[in-house]
Amino acid sequence: MRQEAILTIEQVDEVEKAWMGLYDTRRCTLGILTKSFKEIEQLVKDDREFALTMAAICECNRELKFYKDIKDLLERATLTASMALCSRKDFPEISTEAKAEIEAEAIA
Secondary structure: OOOOOOOOOHHHHHHHHHHHHHHHHHHHHHHHOHHHHOHHHHHHHHHHHHHHHHHOOOHHHHHHHHHHHHHHHHHHHHHHHHHHOOOOOOOOHHHHOOOOOHHHHHHH
């Protein structure tokens, strides 16, 4: 199977920067879900800065597309990696070891 590279190193850097730059909006978006509509409505009426933040959150569709694109890239990378790994006789052991490393990082 022949597959050309999907991204350049420069594109990877751009994706990572964009991903990290979304932190504040992601946090605010989740924060909205901790309040009732009435609470949000009142805050929007009373606080212009809060209203601006809510307007920014309404731009989430752009971010959602970004995350969908990231998901698509991850799926393509996983398919390529999985097919390449299948050529190794010790694939099950490598897979188990990689899973353990990921779980250890998540706990740390």
